[in-house]
Amino acid sequence: MNISKHYDPKETEKDVYSRWEESGFFNPDTCIKEKKTSPSASPFSIVLPPPNVTGVLHTGHAMVITVEDILTRFHRMKRYRTLWLPGTDHAAIATQSKVEKMLLKEEKKSRHDLGREELLKRVNKFAEESHDTIVGQIKKLGASVDWEREAYTLDKKRNVAVNTAFKMLYDLGLIYQGIRIINWDPKGQTTVSDDEVVHEEAEGTLYTFYYEKDFPIPIATTRPETKLGDTAVAVNPTDKRYKKYIGQDFSVNFAGQPLKIKVVGDKAVDSNFGTGALGVTPAHSFTDWEIAQRHGLEMKQVINEYAKINIPNSQFSNMKVEEARKLIVEKLEREKLLIKRETVSQNIAKAERTDGIIEPLPKLQWFVAVNKEFSFPHSSLPFVKKNEKTTLKKVMTLAVKEKHISIIPRRFEKIYFHWINNLRDWCISRQIWFGHRIPAWYKNNEVFIGEEPPEKTKWEQDPDTLDTWFSSSLWTFSTLGWPEKTPDLKNYHPTTVLNTGYDILFFWVARMILMTTTVLGEIPFRYVYISGLIRDEKGRKMSKSLGNSLDPIEIADRYGTDALRMSLIIGAAPGNDVRISEEKIKAQKHFANKIWNASRFVFSTLPENKEDLEKIISHKVALVKKDKEKQKDFLKYAKDVTKEIEKFHLYLAAEKIYHYFWHTFADVIIEESKKSINEGSDEERLSAIQTLYYILTEQLKMLHPFMPFITEEIWSFIPKSKKHEDLLMVENWPVDNKHN
């Protein structure tokens, strides 16, 4: 057999992946049928964080896929009943706004020009193409996912799950409809949740002024135009300057508009900031709305969905907020009411997806209540007793605090608790068209919750759709067939581990915990493995705008998927950002070549004599002392690596494997064996070859989860005894385990 001197990843990778797919072993049912796994084996399951169908995979995805594939292949080889379930996410806002942008650019049309039905057709078409690209890329990365169980967050089955979960939470009183201040994105014309808002530092002007000359308290604001909606002035109740005014009502004329202002005392007001008095605008500020709730203040909306002033019959009507601000400041100056203007640095809230400046507005929306007391009808959660009063916040906290879920590394648990502490009710309705339509139906003043209306006619469905994270939060169990009581659900839920970047710990992980505990009465997973973010060689975040993002697929094409995977995992301790450079990837390509050639060498030492060969591949050669030592040392190392993987120290395991293979196996064991093979007695020669064969084949197994393609390819041409004729991916892991 003639094997090329250099390893060519491109030649082998495609071929190897189809061999895996054809074998059916990605599906645990096949592993059981073919007796690779016992039906009573412990389960190991992962759901793939579904990539958004907005385009292509980036290095972050490649990292997550690498980590999950290592864990999956490792457990499969350890004979667990192993399922890794793939899928994609419809990513409501992200996808729709992407298609809308293309529409505007290419056809100069808005979504309203097309209408709901036509727009959805376009978005779905885009999503489908994007899906196919992504699936191809996942395969390219070597992911041993079970394609037969593939899911999509917006398919029919997931829609049933969404509607069912919505109704369950509604019946528990945890989903409600109400008028609240929400983050309105005037550009995207939709609400967004708190964590879809990003804050950008910018310079602003803080104006200090009186509403009018007869009003005794000066106020300060960066947004004078919102003062048209003021209904109160709040001061700290202990403030000596203003104490006497508390409880008084004033009628003022502010910039030509009549306002009714009540002075209230509220300890949220900081006496030392500005004038120590806060003009309260309940309709356009979160803090002010809360103050208004506490004092029963009137709410007056003066800004509309287009970020324009909306006061009928006033000179400001239909004016953009910036223009109104300018006009009001001029008026105040003219009337000598403006005391001072200072330049301050402030944070501007913007919508993450559209870059639109967020306008807080009061709107009727659907919310998930996180602080409301309720009790579980069916909880099997060890940390919540049946019928005990609890809140979603408490459940989310306890799941982690009482160690039913471990976040790796631990320090993220603290961040998680902190986030939950600050949590407000989750606004789940969106005024976009792409997504799960809210299963609420209206007839006059009646509301009905369900997939279908109670009667065919007269009921109208809510036009809004759900936040994309609503369907994502059901992912660990909606993918397993819930709400049906499927065997998969029973076998694979709770899942074992969820791997994701820390950037979506809150968006996603926290909400999965919320939803799964409430709907299923189970935790969604036992471990959360936090991956770091990928940075370039200068430590900068990879982004399209910087132009420094590496396309993982292109890298895989040039250096081989195995090299890419190794460079993504080495140096990547959980939660730590990883720098990746072409140098690093090149080094791993060299490693692949080293494996290839060491294997070639071992292959070349195998005797032609059938009897001897048979002895070697079935490990029946009597070993000389030094070879016994070497095999013993190997086992010690194998145990060590196994332990690291079990502790989720994949980066250490990868490094140790790399080091042992190159600097112990290749540099020492192979070099020393040459002497025994060339000059030694028959006994020494066979013992040395046996040792090379043994250590190489066992190492291929250990390398397989990390570098699946090259190891599978070598496995295919190395002579093996009868019971090892299958694919390497279903071989036994070298170190025994006792779980079965």
Added chain:
RNA sequence: GGACGGUUAGCUCAAUUGGCAGAGCAUCUCGCUUACAUCGAGGAGGUUGUAGGUUCAAGUCCUACACCGUCCACCA
């Protein structure tokens, strides 16, 4: 304002329970020896950010500070 992480060789990072500071890349010298020059042998390179403390022993634990990075909150 609050919290978290980092600071170790020129660069990128390890160092598990406190126990002789270690790899890769780069660099220098030598070697194309029938697995591999995508390689091998060897060398140089360090007061572990600063100041103090605990300890027989500190990169590791404690205190303070500096710088870099990130997240959360948001003062109107």
